Amino acid sequence: MTTGSTTEAKVELLGLPLPRLAEALAPLVDKPFRARQIHDAIYRRGVTAFDEMTDLSRDLRVALGERFSLTLPAIRERLRAEDATTKLLLRLEDGASIEAVDIPDRRRRTLCISSQAGCGLACAFCVTGFWGAGRNLSAGEIVGQVLLARRELELPPTVNLVFMGMGEPMLNLEAVRDALELLAPTISPRRVTVSTAGVVPGIDALGRWPRRPNLAISLHAPDDQRRSRIMPINRSYPLDELFAALRRYPLEARRRITFEYLLIEGFNDEPRDADALARRLAGLPSKVNLIPLNP
Ligand code: SF4
Structure with missing residues (x-):
């Protein structure tokens, strides 16, 4: 190594x-x-x-x-938080920076990994988006995060994976697929979640994979007007288009789509917002993760 x-x-x-x-x-x-x-x-x-x-x-x-x-990526810094999560700040061969985060939860270990170094989607609440577009990671760089974390953080080979670190995985789907094929001997697609800001062609492409990981959507607002303010990608793929893609997505039995929803005080956290969200999700097997945003 x-x-x-x-x-x-x-x-x-x-x-x-x-x-x-x-x-x-x-x-x-x-x-x-x-x-x-x-x-x-x-x-x-x-x-x-x-x-x-x-x-x-x-x-x-x-x-x-x-x-x-x-x-493997080189470790620039290792940050352990009070809630026992450990963030690895990593440097790649060309000097690009990425991160991987180990999130222990009782009996489960989940590793949050990056699919790009940087991100061009410019979500208002995201530091990576603030720094702008970088480059796609190779399959080896994606797999390298997992193997490094397995060794450095003593993760079990069957760790759960979420593509929720740096980057938009739907814009680097080929490398994500190749990496998951390499990891398949220990990490089945059921243990993997690919999270997207709502790149509709990527959702459709993922739907054509024979063995699909779980799907998560960063939603964060129940209407186009507010979502476009904090997630510019919404102007390219507004909510009606996004939800049409989710409703045609071939969800397997007993699986649900996860929706990430940042609770931003005074912006999207009123009871009427919850009602609007419920209407959006009606009939779609789903679960919602509410994440209070710390100012
Ligand atoms: S898509 Fe993800 S990584 Fe990119 S700017 Fe938005 S939240 Fe950040």
Whole structure:
């Protein structure tokens, strides 16, 4: 494993799907099943140092270390809050910053991860939005957050994942899908929630996945006028369009769509707002997370 930097000549393996991993390893490994063995070591057991892949011969481990790398994000800072959440501020290879947050809740552990470094959607209540657009993360950079947190925070391999860190996952859906395929041996789609500000083409695309994660919507206002004020994306995909997409979304049995709703004093927290919200959600299997916004 390398944190933060790799030797230039080395080939990065983290994030490669099995066929591409096998292709990259072909000049070095003697038997085809070795690629599967290495893939399992990384994504099933969370081993990101060749030296620790003790089911491989010592010679092969040394050769792998000389030619390849498995680069995890580097930890810039670790912030533990009173409620026991731990935020990891991370630096990627090109210096971009992202974050991952471990949220323990009694018996459950949930890791909130980033899909982009920065975000161009400019939601008024969001620090990431304030700093503006950055770039999409690769599948390896998404997976790297999980493997790093597994190791540093002793997360179980079956941790729940939410894409609610930096970025809008629907604008980087291909890398999100590739990352989830890599993590699938330990994290089933039922343990994953993809949260969107309401990017309708992304919701439709997610609906076509054969194995779908849970869906969450950052809603935060019951009407277009107020939602557009705090979430500019609403001007592109107003509520009628968003809810039409949610009603055609192929929700599996016993699943619900989660709606995140920031309670902003004097803005969206009146009983009539609750009524308007209830009317919007009528007939849609849903649950609402009310989140008081601290000024
Ligand atoms: S979509 Fe998410 S990350 Fe982007 S600005 Fe809005 S709240 Fe922030």
